[in-house]
Amino acid sequence: MKRAVPMKRAIVAGAAVILGVMVPLSGCASFDPPKGPSPVGLWGATDGPHLDLGEDGRLSGSDGCNRLMGTWEAEGQTVEFVGVATTMMACLDVDDWLSRLHTGTVDGGEMTIFDIDGREIGLLARQ
Template structure:
């Protein structure tokens, strides 16, 4: 009888842990919060996603800002505006952001344009 109670207790603990793990799974919208890119200087392509649905950053030359929302497994970025400084020799690919998806491990953000074409990636900042 004592062995049965012990086994039942172990099963209950395992089930509870599994349920808690499921509850702590973060949505793409929660996982994207924070800074993405090599740095936060004007010359470093980066994005910062905040929990109020705003995104800001730099395309490596110009500052950017806009809105974001989680939609299915993607992040839709809209209303992107930025400065228009001439940047000879700088690839301003990030200016074309329309959507982004997170890698399975949450460490890389893949950026796509309006046509759904991959235009670049940003790694999560440390």
């Protein structure tokens, strides 16, 4: 036996498919944001090593010489930096430690940055 779909719901669902948008048709969906302080925002001073973590999961920044771009994901206080690419300019007297970022932890107004081996490589203050 076929079940009839109310016309209004069918039109909304069809428009969502055409526009490529997800539209919940019932009130059952929920979202649990990560616990702890949000990593979204600017970390470090823009005239030196810094990261700008966007609400959309994108990151941009600089190690003080080269630009950084990629994405980030957070779980609790831990931030994982994903697919980070850097420019490769030669800069004299610049410590490019931030270009080796892999993860970070947020503790109040500071983010501790770790490399792929889990070694602490630096700190960035929230701006």
